[in-house]
Amino acid sequence: xxxxxxxxxxxxxxxxxxxxxxxxYAAVQLTAGVGGCTVPDDEALAVDQAVASLKKREPDLxxxxxxxxxxxxxYSMIGLEVKMSREKVRVLLRSxxxxxxxxxxx
Numbered sequence: 001x002x003x004x005x006x007x008x009x010x011x012x013x014x015x016x017x018x019x020x021x022x023x024x025y026a027a028v029q030l031t032a033g034v035g036g037c038t039v040p041d042d043e044a045l046a047v048d049q050a051v052a053s054l055k056k057r058e059p060d061l062x063x064x065x066x067x068x069x070x071x072x073x074x075y076s077m078i079g080l081e082v083k084m085s086r087e088k089v090r091v092l093l094r095s096x097x098x099x100x101x102x103x104x105x106x
Contacts, residue, residue: 005101008047013069015044050103054096061096068093 018037055062060082067078075086075093082089 001105002097002101005097005104008043008104009065009069009097009100011039012044012047012051013072015039015041016048016070046104047100050100053103054099058096058099061092061099064089064092065096065100 015037018039051062051065054065063082064078067073067081073081075089078084078089078093079086084092
């Protein structure tokens with residue numbers, strides 16, 4: 001089940017980078033390739049709502065998810081940003097993915 005959630009998070013990242021539907025992530029440089037985004041808005045919006053809830057409830061987890069799936073940063077880059085070790089970032093990302101999974105498939 002987590003593999004499906006990770007795929008949906010990756011698709012959501014593409015959707016956000018392509019502009020999404022009023023995605024609200026203005027600080028992210030929008031870099032969709034030629035042809036735009038093929039992720040359905042309704043699917044991406046479901047993930048977006050789950051991530052928004054996560055950011056509200058657990059801000060550190062939200063930062064890690066955005067950095068990894070939207071900005072496409074690796075663990076080291078995220079660790080520098082949030083002042084945590086790579087291992088801590090990995091654990092937080094897995095926790096965030098599980099949290100989103102629970103919201104999407106409840």
